[in-house]
Amino acid sequence: MVRLLPLALLFACQPAEEDEAVPLPTVWGLETLPDQDPAEDVVEVNLVATEGQATIDGIASTLWGYNSQVPGPLLQARVGDTVRVNFANGLSEPTTVHWHGLRIDNAMDGVPALQEPVQPGDSFTYEFVVPDSGTFWYHPHVRGHEQVERGLQGAMVIHEEEPLAYDVERYFVLDDILLDEDNRLAGGFDPVGGMTAMHGRLGNTLLFNGQLDPLQAEVAAATRERWRVVNTANARTLSIDVADAAWQVIAVDGTLLTEPWPGVGPIRLEVGRRYDLEVIPEAGAELQVVVPTTTGDAAYPAFQGALVGDGESPDFLFTRGPAPMAMDDVEQELTLTLDAANGQYGVEFMINGLRYGEGDAIPVDVDTPTRIVIEETTGLEHPFHLHGQFFRLVSRDGGGPFVPGSLDTLLVDGGERVELYTDFSNPGRWMAHCHILEHAETGMMTEFDVR
Ligand SMILES: [Cu+2]
Numbered sequence: 212m213v214r215l216l217p218l219a220l221l222f223a224c225q226p227a228e229e230d231e232a233v234p235l236p237t238v239w240g241l242e243t244l245p246d247q248d249p250a251e252d253v254v255e256v257n258l259v260a261t262e263g264q265a266t267i268d269g270i271a272s273t274l275w276g277y278n279s280q281v282p283g284p285l286l287q288a289r290v291g292d293t294v295r296v297n298f299a300n301g302l303s304e305p306t307t308v309h310w311h312g313l314r315i316d317n318a319m320d321g322v323p324a325l326q327e328p329v330q331p332g333d334s335f336t337y338e339f340v341v342p343d344s345g346t347f348w349y350h351p352h353v354r355g356h357e358q359v360e361r362g363l364q365g366a367m368v369i370h371e372e373e374p375l376a377y378d379v380e381r382y383f384v385l386d387d388i389l390l391d392e393d394n395r396l397a398g399g400f401d402p403v404g405g406m407t408a409m410h411g412r413l414g415n416t417l418l419f420n421g422q423l424d425p426l427q428a429e430v431a432a433a434t435r436e437r438w439r440v441v442n443t444a445n446a447r448t449l450s451i452d453v454a455d456a457a458w459q460v461i462a463v464d465g466t467l468l469t470e471p472w473p474g475v476g477p478i479r480l481e482v483g484r485r486y487d488l489e490v491i492p493e494a495g496a497e498l499q500v501v502v503p504t505t506t507g508d509a510a511y512p513a514f515q516g517a518l519v520g521d522g523e524s525p526d527f528l529f530t531r532g533p534a535p536m537a538m539d540d541v542e543q544e545l546t547l548t549l550d551a552a553n554g555q556y557g558v559e560f561m562i563n564g565l566r567y568g569e570g571d572a573i574p575v576d577v578d579t580p581t582r583i584v585i586e587e588t589t590g591l592e593h594p595f596h597l598h599g600q601f602f603r604l605v606s607r608d609g610g611g612p613f614v615p616g617s618l619d620t621l622l623v624d625g626g627e628r629v630e631l632y633t634d635f636s637n638p639g640r641w642m643a644h645c646h647i648l649e650h651a652e653t654g655m656m657t658e659f660d661v662r
Pocket residue numbers: 560592593594645646647650651655
């Protein structure tokens with residue numbers, strides 16, 4: 212993690228008090244937010260967005276972080292807990308916090324349509340009950356193309372009621388940032404135009420939990436580890452692979468799979484997506500980030516586990532998970548056309564011919580089996596993200612993988628037609644948008660009014 216030095220003392224944070232009432236599994240790789248509330252089923256944390264200086268490759272850049280950390284500290288709770296986040300905005304511009312993937316009360320989703328953004332110097336308390344276990348993350352939903360790139364992104368783990376008995380849990384935040392020729396975080400966020408508008412802000416530097424160098428730790432022979440991985444880049448589709456170990460995918464977007472997905476070759480990790488991997492160290496255990504280059508795929512180690520001890524490798528722990536959301540006979544159907552037009556500074560992206568804010572929320576019936584057809588018309592890829600609901604992939608006609616399980620994020624390939632299923636079980640107004648943050652910024656967002 213990168214630790215920011217304060218530009219100015221903007222905020223007096225309440226001192227953290229230790230709470231040992233409900234021990235949760237230790238998650239390696241990130242600092243956990245201390246729980247301020249002694250009640251067993253309440254997790255109360257203090258979170259402050261701050262500006263500060265961080266050194267990347269010897270050069271100081273102005274980054275923005277949660278609690279002066281990039282990525283932000285890990286928010287840990289157990290399914291069914293009440294989570295209370297005392298959030299304070301120490302930035303010089305408005306912000307919100309969105310809990311990516313959580314199917315919570317709509318008012319707490321941290322989107323500007325439902326919450327007046329928190330002004331500089333102001334605070335807001337987010338409070339919600341977490342309905343699902345899994346691997347999630349949090350980030351602003353205001354000017355995300357700059358706020359997330361500058362470092363406002365944090366990890367979140369909601370543990371199962373009875374956590375799966377892995378020997379070690381690790382969380383890996385994978386990011387791709389753009390440095391200029393002086394190795395400073397590049398500026399030029401606004402207006403979103405030119406090639407940045409077209410493809411999103413593609414970085415030139417990978418960060419692994421905020422570090423340039425691969426993360427290092429010892430891994431023990433004859434053990435099983437659970438690795439939670441998220442792609443927090445603005446725009447870059449990554450792939451991940453594991454070397455020197457046996458591995459399988461056990462959860463996608465937080466949800467445990469009915470059957471594990473065998474670990475074969477790189478798997479595509481679109482922006483916003485999470486995978487939980489079960490890893491059994493063999494010669495060690497290495498997490499690799501695979502990025503396409505002009506001369507073929509390049510694999511960068513993100514984590515290098517050095518093997519210690521000996522003993523026979525165990526069988527996989529995870530063999531079978533719960534059934535995914537049932538797909539009943541469809542009673543409502545909608546089509547989202549992903550399209551674009553030329554604007555003042557470059558291409559502007561739209562959904563159904565409308566930039567965000569140009570149309571009304573799309574009314575849909577709550578608790579109703581629904582087919583969502585997404586038709587991509589621009590030839591560019593878009594990681595589609597739906598707030599507050601799960602969906603399942605029914606069919607796709609592009610080159611992307613069939614992804615099992617209950618999802619909240621899915622990369623739609625250029626020109627592709629994708630069929631999704633959701634039951635819209637969570638009422639309220641929920642955003643659906645492209646998670647390439649520059650596409651979202653120019654207009655590729657819409658809302659469902661679920662009632
Ligand atoms: Cu997009």
